[in-house]
Amino acid sequence: MTQPRPSAILCGAVLGAMILSPLVAHARPSQQPQPPRILMDLPLRAVEYQLDRLTNDELALVERKEGDVRYRPVYVALLTRKNIAPQFRQEALAVLTKMDKAGPSQVLLEALARIPGADTPTADKLLGLLLAQPADTLRQQRDRFVQAIDGTTGPAAVRGAYAALMTVDGASDRAWQAALAHEGHMVELLRGVRHLASAELRAGLSTPIAALAASTKDAATRSEALAALAWIRPDAATFDLLAQAVMNDPDPEARASAIRSLQLIPQSAWPAATIEPLARAIVARIKETPPGVRTQPATVDAIQLGEKLAAALPGEAGRGVRRDLRASGVQIVRIAAVPEQMIFDLNWFVVEAGKPIQIVLENPDAMQHNLVVGQPGSIREIGMAAATMPRPVDPDARPYVPDSPLVLRATRLLNGGEVDRLTFRAPDKPGEYVYVCTFPGHWVRMYGVMLVVQNLDAWEAAPTVPADPMTNKPFASQRK
C-alpha cells in the first residue's frame, strides 16, 4: 500500500474543517445557508476533492464566474453531478461551451468520459442533452463521435458516441461495423439504442439485434441485446425470445436482464401460450435462490413479474402460481411518488401478518420524499411531529422521522431519481397500518394504508377495502 502524500492529508484535514461551516448554518433553519467556501487556487485535484465532498444543495450554492477559467472545475462538477437539478447542468453546459471554445458535443463527450460505468442515471441525462441537439449541429460534429469511438474514452462516452453516430447517419450500419471491430463496444452500442429518437432507426435495428442475441457467446452482449429488443420491439415475438432466455439461458445475468426487459412489454402483447410456462419457470428459479438473497433486486424483479403473470392466468392456474410465489418469496410492493402532485401512486396494499415484505419506494419527482410505516391511526401524530423537526446536520441521518413507537419503519429521504427499499416482517397483529411521506407538509396528501391480514388466501376469497385514514371512508380505488 502506498502512503498518502502529506499534501493530501493536509488537504483532507483543512477542507474537512472548512466545509463544516455551511453545514452548521443548515442546522439553524431561520438562517439562509451560506455558500461553501472553496479554495480555488489549489491544484486541480484538491479543488475537485473539495467539490466532491459537497452535497448537491451546497454545490449549487458555490460561487462561480462564467468568464473566469479558475471556476471551470465548479462547472464540470455541476455538469457531471448525480441527481442535480436540470437547470444547473444546462448552466454548466452553456458556460463550458464558451469557456472551452468547444461544441456542446465535445463538452458532453468529455463529461460522459468522467461518469463511472455504474452511474447509468447520470450518463442517461448527459446522453439526453447530447442527442437533443439540432440535427445540423450533430451532423457537423460527426468526426468527434468517430474519434470518441476510436479513442480511449470511458464506457458512457462510447455509448453516447454510438447513439450520436447512428442519429447523424440515420442508419446503424457504420456504427454496427465499428462496434464489431472494437472489443467491448457492442454492449455500449446496445445500451445507446434506447436513446434513439427515430422510430425508423430503432425498427431497423430489431433484426440484427435479435440475430445477435441468438448467436453471441458473450453473456454481457446477450443481456444487453435482449434489453435493447424490449425497448425497440415490445411485441409477442420479443416476449417469446425473452421467455426462452428466462427458461433456458445458463447465465444468471442474462436471465435477470431478460426478466427486467419482460417488464417493458405491455400485457396486451403477451402471447397466451407462453404465460404459464414462464410463470412456472420463474417460480422454479426463485425456489433455487437461497432465502437470504431473495430480497436482492434481481429476485425482487422476478417475483414481481411472476405476480403480474399470475394475475393474467385464469382461475386455479393463477392462484397456484401466486401461492407458490408467496411460499418461496418475499412480497414486493412498489410505491412511487407521482411527479408534481405530492401523492403516492398506491392508496393501499394487503400483506399477510408476520410474512416478509419489501417496499420499493421510487421517487421520479423533483421534490424530495420518504416513506414512513406507522401504527394504525398514527398518521396525524407522525405527520405533525415530523413537520416541526429541524433538518439534521448529518447527511446520512434520516430526516423528518420522529423518534416514536408509532413509527415502525422508514426509508431515507429520496432525491429525484432515487430508489430505496424497506425489507421487514409484516406486523403480527392484523390492522390498517399507515404509510406516509413525512417531508414537512406532505403528510396531508401523501399517504396510504398497509392492510395486514391473518391469512391472505382467506382474504382473497372475500376481499375487504381499508378506510382512508383522513376521511375514514373506504378507498375508492387501490391505485391513483
Ligand SMILES: [Cu+2]
Ligand atoms: Cu413527500
